[in-house]
Amino acid sequence: MNPQRFQITRVHVFAAFFIVVGLLMLWQAPGNFEADTISKMSFGLGKDAPLWEAPTRATLLVIAALYLVGGVLGLVNRWPRLTFGALLFNGILIFPAILIGAAAGKQTNMLTMLAETLRLATPIAIGATAGIWAERSGVVNIAIEGMMLAGACFGFTALFFIEPLLADNTNLALFLSVLVAVICGGLMALLHAWLSIRFKTNQVVSGTVINILALGLTSFVRREWLLSTRAGRITLPSIALPGLVDIPIVGEVLFNNKPIFYLMFVMLIITHIVLFYTPFGLRMRAVGEHPQAADTVGVNVNGMRYLCVVISGMIAGLGGAWFSLETVGSFDDGMTGGRGFIALAAMIFGKWTPFGAFGGGMLFGFADALGTRFQILNVPVPSQWLQMLPFLTTMVVLAGLVGRAVAPAASGQPYEKQ
Amino acid sequence: MADTKSETSVSPPKPTPNARPNLNWAELGSRLVPVLAVVTAMLFGGVFMIVAGTDWEAAQTAFRDHGLGGFVGQIIPGIAKAGIAYEALLEGAIGLGYVDPATIRAETYFITLLPLGQNSIIFIPRNLIDTIVRTIPFILAGLAVALGFKCGLFNIGAEGQLYAGALLSVFVGFHPIFSGLPGLIHLPLAMLAGIVGGMIWGAIPGFLKARTGAHEVINTIMMNYIAIRLADWLIKSREPLILLDTTASVPRTPFINQTAMYPLIGNTSLHLGLFIALAAVGLVWWFLYRTTLGFEIRTVGANPHAARYAGMSVSRNFVLAMALSGGLAGLAGAGEVLGVQHNLPPGFFAGVGFDSIAIALLAKTDPFAIIPAALLWGGLINGAGLMQVRADLSIDLVKIIQAFIVMFIAADQIVRVLWRIRARRGGEEAIVARGWS
Numbered sequence: 001m002n003p004q005r006f007q008i009t010r011v012h013v014f015a016a017f018f019i020v021v022g023l024l025m026l027w028q029a030p031g032n033f034e035a036d037t038i039s040k041m042s043f044g045l046g047k048d049a050p051l052w053e054a055p056t057r058a059t060l061l062v063i064a065a066l067y068l069v070g071g072v073l074g075l076v077n078r079w080p081r082l083t084f085g086a087l088l089f090n091g092i093l094i095f096p097a098i099l100i101g102a103a104a105g106k107q108t109n110m111l112t113m114l115a116e117t118l119r120l121a122t123p124i125a126i127g128a129t130a131g132i133w134a135e136r137s138g139v140v141n142i143a144i145e146g147m148m149l150a151g152a153c154f155g156f157t158a159l160f161f162i163e164p165l166l167a168d169n170t171n172l173a174l175f176l177s178v179l180v181a182v183i184c185g186g187l188m189a190l191l192h193a194w195l196s197i198r199f200k201t202n203q204v205v206s207g208t209v210i211n212i213l214a215l216g217l218t219s220f221v222r223r224e225w226l227l228s229t230r231a232g233r234i235t236l237p238s239i240a241l242p243g244l245v246d247i248p249i250v251g252e253v254l255f256n257n258k259p260i261f262y263l264m265f266v267m268l269i270i271t272h273i274v275l276f277y278t279p280f281g282l283r284m285r286a287v288g289e290h291p292q293a294a295d296t297v298g299v300n301v302n303g304m305r306y307l308c309v310v311i312s313g314m315i316a317g318l319g320g321a322w323f324s325l326e327t328v329g330s331f332d333d334g335m336t337g338g339r340g341f342i343a344l345a346a347m348i349f350g351k352w353t354p355f356g357a358f359g360g361g362m363l364f365g366f367a368d369a370l371g372t373r374f375q376i377l378n379v380p381v382p383s384q385w386l387q388m389l390p391f392l393t394t395m396v397v398l399a400g401l402v403g404r405a406v407a408p409a410a411s412g413q414p415y416e417k418q
Numbered sequence: 419m420a421d422t423k424s425e426t427s428v429s430p431p432k433p434t435p436n437a438r439p440n441l442n443w444a445e446l447g448s449r450l451v452p453v454l455a456v457v458t459a460m461l462f463g464g465v466f467m468i469v470a471g472t473d474w475e476a477a478q479t480a481f482r483d484h485g486l487g488g489f490v491g492q493i494i495p496g497i498a499k500a501g502i503a504y505e506a507l508l509e510g511a512i513g514l515g516y517v518d519p520a521t522i523r524a525e526t527y528f529i530t531l532l533p534l535g536q537n538s539i540i541f542i543p544r545n546l547i548d549t550i551v552r553t554i555p556f557i558l559a560g561l562a563v564a565l566g567f568k569c570g571l572f573n574i575g576a577e578g579q580l581y582a583g584a585l586l587s588v589f590v591g592f593h594p595i596f597s598g599l600p601g602l603i604h605l606p607l608a609m610l611a612g613i614v615g616g617m618i619w620g621a622i623p624g625f626l627k628a629r630t631g632a633h634e635v636i637n638t639i640m641m642n643y644i645a646i647r648l649a650d651w652l653i654k655s656r657e658p659l660i661l662l663d664t665t666a667s668v669p670r671t672p673f674i675n676q677t678a679m680y681p682l683i684g685n686t687s688l689h690l691g692l693f694i695a696l697a698a699v700g701l702v703w704w705f706l707y708r709t710t711l712g713f714e715i716r717t718v719g720a721n722p723h724a725a726r727y728a729g730m731s732v733s734r735n736f737v738l739a740m741a742l743s744g745g746l747a748g749l750a751g752a753g754e755v756l757g758v759q760h761n762l763p764p765g766f767f768a769g770v771g772f773d774s775i776a777i778a779l780l781a782k783t784d785p786f787a788i789i790p791a792a793l794l795w796g797g798l799i800n801g802a803g804l805m806q807v808r809a810d811l812s813i814d815l816v817k818i819i820q821a822f823i824v825m826f827i828a829a830d831q832i833v834r835v836l837w838r839i840r841a842r843r844g845g846e847e848a849i850v851a852r853g854w855s
Contacts, residue, residue, distance in 0.1 A: 142635060199829035204572050204635060205779065209825045212772050216817025223812035224470050341639045348636075384651035391640040391647075398632035 010400065011083060015074025018090050022067030025060055025097075032104075033057040039100045040107035044250075049111075056104040063097045066090065095366060102379050113373060115253040121358070121365030122264045123148070123336070126319035127343025128350065128357035129267050130312045134189075135352060136275065137308035138288040138410040142207035143192050145340025146214030147185040147313045151320025153218035155181025156331040160226060163234075174236050178260070178321045185317020186310050188214060193309035197302050200414035219333045226331060233329035236260065260322045267315060271354040284308055288408035291415040301415045316340070338391070345394040352408065360397070367393045447839040452780060452787075455833045456794065459822035464500045466818055470811060471499030503809035507816075510801030513545035545800070547686050551758065553796030555580070557695040558750035559770055560777030560788045560795075561702050562616075562743045566634075567783040568706055569739035570719035575623060575638025576747040577771025578645030579616040583748025584755045585649055586615035588762045589661065591674025591755065601677040608678040609694075609752055616748015617741045619645060624740025628733035634740065642771060650764045663761070670763040680757035689757035696789070698746060703785040705742075715739050747774070769817075773799075776824045795820070 037056040042049050070086040077083055099108060127144045134141035158180035159173060166173040188210055195206040236258045244255040275281040284304060286294035291301045319339075324331045342364050349363065350356020371386035472493055480488030509515030513528075518537050522528060532539040559576045566573035590596050590611040596604060623637035652661045654669045663672040680689035706712035718725040718735040726732050750770075755762055777795055781787035802816040826833050833839070 195825065195829045199831045201829045205824075205828045208574070208772070208775055209821060209828055212776065212824060213818065213821035215769075215772070216814050216821050219814035220466070220470075220812050220818055223814055338639065338643050341636060345636055345640075348633075382651050382655060384647040384654075388644050388647045391643045395626070395632070395637055395640050398636060399626050399630045 011074050011077055011087070014087050014400070015071045015077075015083075017071075018067045018074070018087070019071030022064045022071060025064035025067070029057055029060040029064065033060070033101075037104050039103040039105070041099070041103065042107060042109045043111050044109075044248075051107075054100055056100060059100050060097065063093055063100075066093060098370065099373075102374055102377050106377055108373065108377060111250065111253050113369060116369040116372070117362060117365040118254070119257070119261060119365070120368040121361035122261050123319045123322045123339050124343045124346050124364050125264050125358045125361030126260075126267060126322065127316060127340050128347040128361055129264075129271050129354055130315040130319065131344050131347040132271060132275070132352055132354060132357060133312035133315060134309050135347070135411050136288045136408055137284050137305045138291060138408060138413065138415070139193065139196055139305055139309050139312075140203040140207065140412045141189075141192065141309065141312055142204055142341070142344060143188065143210035143214075144312075144316045144319075144343055145336055145338065146207075146211035147188045147192075147316035148320035148323070148336045148340045149214040149218050149334070150188045151181035151185040151317030152322075152324040152335055153214075153221055153320075153331050154184035155317070155321040156324040157221060157226060159234075159325065170234055171237060174234065174325060177325055178236070178318070181321035181325065182314045182317040185320060186314040189310050189313020189316070190306075192313070193306045196414065197305050197309075200416075203412055203414075215334060218331070222331055222333060235329045236326045258326045260318060260326045263318065267318075268354045268358050275354065285408070287415075288410055291410050291413075295415075295417065305415070319343075342390055342394055345398055348407075349397050363397065364390045364393060447837075450837075451830050451833055451839065452782070452827060454837050454839075455780075455826035455830065456823055458826050458833055458836060459819050460504070462822045463815060463819035464504070466815060467500035467503050467809070467811060468493065468496035470496075470815075471503075471809070472496035499809050499811075503805045503811050503815075506805040506808035507798070507801040509542070510545055510804030511549055511797030513542040515540050515542065545804075547688055549793070549796045549800040550692065551687050551689070551796075552800045553792045554689075554691045554695045554757070555750040555754050555770065556773060556777055556792035556795045557788055558698055558753065559747050559774035560781065560792050561698060561785060562620075562746035562750070563774045563778035564781060564783040564785065564788060565702060565706070565715075565746065566739060566743040567778060568719045569715045569735060570722065571624070571627070571736065571739055571743070572635050573620065573623075573638055573740065573743050573747075574635055574771060574775060575620065575641045575744070576750075576774040577767055577769075578638070578642035579619045579744040579747035580751030580754075580767045580770055581645040581649045582619035582744075582751070583612035583614075583616035584751035584762050584766070585652060585661070586748075587612035587752035588671050588674060588755045591678035592672045592761075596678075597675050599677060604675065604677040605680070605756070608674070608756055609749065612748045612752020612755075613745040614748070616751065617745040620744015620747065621737055621741040624737040624744075627740070628736040634736075646765070649762075653762065653764045661762070668763065671761045673761050674756065678756060679760060680753070687758075691753040691757040694749070694753065698749070699785050699788060702746070706785065711738070773820070776820055779824050779827050782827075 033056045035055075035057055039054045039056045039059070041052040041054060043052070044050060067090055070083075070090040073079070073083045073086050099110070099113065102108070127148060130144050130147070131141055155177045159177035162173045162176055163170065166176075191213075192206055192210050195201040195209065196203045201209075238256055238258055239262070241255040241262075245251045247255070273281075275285065283294060283299045286297075287299060287301050287304045287308075294304075295301050320336065323335050323339075328335070343361070346360030346364055347357050349360030350358065367389040371383070371389060374381055374386055375383065472495065477489055477492035480492045484491070505516055509517070514531075516534070516537050516539050519528070519530060519540060522540070522542075526542060526544065528540045528542045530538050530540050559580065562576050562579070563573050587608045590604075590608040596607065599607070619641060620638075623632075623634045623641060626632045626637055627634045653671055654662060656662060656664070661671045663670055666672075680691050682689050683692070704712075706716060714725065714730045715735050715738065717728070717730060718732050718739075722732045725735070751767065754766070759766065773795055777788060777791045780791040780794070798816045798820065802813040805811060805815070806813050
């Protein structure tokens, strides 16, 4: 259990990993890429966008050299700060390295890649925020997947019924549907809270119940009522933020997006402020870390937990609406496809903090976006392998980081007054 | 679960001073809880049937025109539909039906038990046998999850382990290298391949948990998705050609050789896998309760701190339990390939993972109780098809009923309150699965 016992620390593992990768690149790059192959990286839209023409082989060799330097620093591990910085830099370098290798002899757009990553990170970051709300108050929520699914399904169902009534105002119908999705996520969470707080059911079991229930319920609703759908695949409209959208290069890509995308940032900021700068957040964290102490000073532990879990479910419901109402415009069985679970990993990656979770979301969003990008660039890798990427990333990240991340101490335990 | 005061402790069974040796009513009530949970879940499912079977626009109009009476009048067809649905579910599940014998297809063999009016109570052996065949993988997969629970591990990855086992097993079953072998060697080899595949798939999350502390719930789920994608690639890939049968019209692997198939029992679709599953139940019970390794696994599950203090290796037991659990699930996957399907299409095991969790919870992780729990599951799924035809209700309704069953099992206080059964005493069973750390 304790890596110290083996006299090999995580730094050594990471360092060895980078040395292996660096050596592999040194060995493979000259053979696979001609000296005059160029990867064109454009940073914007249109013809006059800045373009970086990187010689593929040389750039990869430089990165490989950096990996070796970082790896050796890690193995020696004499200068902890320098080593940490080097390893972190190496970690970030993975992203351009992959893209430069994939775009050999072709052109790829880094800015749209960023936008795509952000877009695909949205449900994961929102789901992770939902997880933070539940777990910081001491309730493990593996039901985010189910709550998202419920939000996606019932949000779309609501649109299906509201849209004919509000034919002249589609946007209002969509907005109301998102609201329904949020409420339905909250209701699923209420069931989770009821089972795990009132009945002290094991929280992982209770979460699994919610997941199974959501899967059955949403498939049932779809087969019974949604198959005859005439809803014309409408999705939430893009909103251009006035002023910001006129910023050159990035404006059009980052500030002309759909509402839930913006709401993700709002959620992250609000969660951060509530969690760390308000009395409410202090109580919430106290309930999650040491419920007895919180109870002693007069905090209603179970009431707090009910509230936080329901808020968690509402946020997850919003994440569900991203799938059906913002992206696809219809509902399919199991359309969340494991994003709720990946969100949990992102939450752990971010050490139960909103901005950390956003970082985790970006990582998984990148893995997701890479799949489509590889297909566009005709990289000869089977699509199923690319679909595995986010899941593999999750496992690697969890294995590498979870030992250092500390969960709220009381997470997973029902509270009983002594 | 009621007395988790510290992180993981489960209070030891307290000997009640005036415990009577023979069964009393309160105790019988406690034992009835799982049955009542199923009954309650069925009643809840009935509500969904009524909701789905009612014409709500007509009900609205009737309520406006004739008040509550008219409304109830409109609900009655929905209630009737629920009745039809449950009759069909029962008929599909165990073969007992109340139908007009003239409507049954000529080739179906049935026994008339009791003529009642125009319809008769009949028994169709074929349906019961199909249910039993459906039950076989559930027994093994449920056993796999239960074994994980015994070690305090929540193995959500049965689905992935089924795929891993089935993939290796089907490879051994059809590949020309193995085709000359006699059945006595080929079949055990194919089964072994299934077990090994599942074991590898299960041991990875176990190892990660033991070594890095990464929670098995997330890792097994990730392994599920990876297995699904991997199976999809292995079976569909043409360049390179791996497992695809290029002569088939749908993507699937070639059929396995006759020598690797489970022998059928008599003239039915029952196969050897039934006996293997039943033997596995006995074997797991013996392993858990009669061997040192099993004792260690249960100790680690009940209280890892105490286990470590007693000199047991918690890490080793995590890996061992996950590997054994995966092996059982892999055998379940192999059984479906060797006994029923004889090839492997992609997406074959969708949903079995969640089902096996539900079965393990329903059986309260008791190996022998897995058998009736799995039978219930097999029956529900087998009966769902007929229910869909007769009552025009989606098969997914069965999933809702299943979710309610698990919910009432997990939170049995709901059932106890509903059916007025005395509250749980300390020392009654508790299923342990821990938080993140």
